[in-house]
Each structure stands twice: as structure tokens, then as C-alpha cells.
Amino acid sequence: xxxxxxxxxxxxxxxxxxxxxxxxxxxxHGCPACPPADKLFNELADSDELIALSFHVDYWDSPSWKDxxxxxxxxxxxxxxxxxxxxxxxxxxxxxxxxxxxxSGTNWRGINRLVSKTGAELSNNVMVNFIKDGDIINIEIDxxxxxxxxxxxxxxxxxxxxxxxxxxxxxxxxxxxxxxxxVNAMYKIGTLDPDHNFIQIREDKMPxxxxxxxxxxxKNLGAIVSSGIYRFN
Numbered sequence: 266x267x268x269x270x271x272x273x274x275x276x277x278x279x280x281x282x283x284x285x286x287x288x289x290x291x292x293x294h295g296c297p298a299c300p301p302a303d304k305l306f307n308e309l310a311d312s313d314e315l316i317a318l319s320f321h322v323d324y325w326d327s328p329s330w331k332d333x334x335x336x337x338x339x340x341x342x343x344x345x346x347x348x349x350x351x352x353x354x355x356x357x358x359x360x361x362x363x364x365x366x367x368x369s370g371t372n373w374r375g376i377n378r379l380v381s382k383t384g385a386e387l388s389n390n391v392m393v394n395f396i397k398d399g400d401i402i403n404i405e406i407d408x409x410x411x412x413x414x415x416x417x418x419x420x421x422x423x424x425x426x427x428x429x430x431x432x433x434x435x436x437x438x439x440x441x442x443x444x445x446x447x448v449n450a451m452y453k454i455g456t457l458d459p460d461h462n463f464i465q466i467r468e469d470k471m472p473x474x475x476x477x478x479x480x481x482x483x484k485n486l487g488a489i490v491s492s493g494i495y496r497f498n
Contacts, residue, residue: 295325302358302370329434393493
């Protein structure tokens with residue numbers, strides 16, 4: 266339950282555009298099929314219609330090359346999704362859109378179709394706003410038009426905007442790979458409670474990141490009903 270109700274005197278408020286579709290790419294530097302998907306994802310990373318996030322999994326890591334952005338938390342998130350995203354398996358490169366639909370990370374037409382479908386299904390009734398006061402960032406979830414309930418989780422993701430690596434081992438040895446919007450930390454920070462919809466975090470306690478993303482997602486990694494993005498610089 267959220268219990269941090271904060272009164273701020275001179276806040277700086279960032280109002281999130283809550284009609285963005287969340288696109289998750291599951292990828293790895295060790296995956297030989299992933300570089301084309303990474304390039305496609307990089308074209309989508311700055312889209313005004315999307316919050317595009319890359320989750321680097323660790324099951325392709327090897328003694329000759331470990332993906333510097335890989336995490337077992339990313340792997341576990343992907344492995345849990347098949348129950349909810351119309352998929353019977355996990356693979357790379359895999360894209361999950363809105364927490365509901367999945368397709369190959371190289372399927373340009375399929376991605377466009379599912380982004381459009383997901384965007385049309387968003388209700389826009391859940392607002393995520395950020396109020397900054399010094400080192401304190403208050404996250405406000407506006408539930409005026411939506412009956413929030415405890416069937417929704419709040420996820421906080423720390424994201425690095427860009428990385429470029431010369432791969433010296435593994436199945437992509439010799440390639441130069443540019444990565445975008447890599448999730449480097451992920452926390453489930455609570456369950457929505459209609460009576461307590463403020464969350465307070467300290468910016469100086471966040472992991473090194475270029476921006477953070479808040480996801481409002483049905484429990485057990487179901488549909489993402491809203492999201493917000495806050496850039497540190």
C-alpha cells in the first residue's frame with residue numbers, strides 16, 4: 266500500500282502523456298538473431314507514441330561474452346509473460362506490447378499492427394504525474410476517472426538511454442551493437458490502493474539511469490493500463 270502522502274511547497278510537475286503504448290524488447294548481445302531487431306527497436310526508441318524498453322536477458326551470456334546490460338530479473342520477467350501474452354515460449358528477439366501481445370522483434374508489420382491495436386484499447390483514465398521538489402520525486406497516480414483496485418501493481422524501472430559496444434566474443438563476435446533504452450533496475454514498489462496514490466522516492470537513491478518509467482500493470486504481468494516517464498536530465 267502506498268503511504269507516502271507528501272505536501273510540496275514549490276514543486277516542478279511533469280504531466281505524463283498517458284496514451285503511450287509500452288513496448289518491451291527482450292534481446293541479448295549473445296543472440297545471433299537479435300542485431301536486426303535491435304536496429305528496428307532503435308528506430309522506435311524515440312517514438313512519441315511509445316515507451317520503448319529493452320530488457321537484456323542473461324541466458325545468452327557465456328564465458329567469452331557477457332552482455333553488460335543483461336539481468337536475471339529481465340529473464341524472469343520474460344519467462345513469466347507467456348501465461349499472459351498469447352505465447353507458449355520465450356525466445357529472443359521477442360517483443361511484448363502493452364503486456365498483452367507478443368511477436369518477433371523483427372516483425373515490423375506485426376509490431377505496427379499490435380501497437381495500433383493496443384493504443385486503441387488504452388482507456389487514458391489512469392494518469393501518472395511526477396512532482397519534483399529538490400531531491401524528492403513524488404509520483405502521483407490520478408484515479409479520479411478510474412476505479413483503481415488492488416489488482417494492479419506499480420513497477421518502477423531505471424533506464425539507460427544508449428550504449429554502444431564492440432562485441433569481442435560469443436556468436437556476435439566482431440559486431441558493433443548500439444543498444445537503446447536498456448532497463449538496468451526494476452522494482453515492484455507496491456499495489457495500487459485507491460486511498461493512497463502518492464509515492465515518494467529520492468532521486469539520489471536511484472540507480473544510475475537517464476530516466477525512469479512507471480508502469481501500472483494488472484497483477485501477474487497482465488495488461489499495462491498506464492505508464493509515465495520521467496527524465497533526470
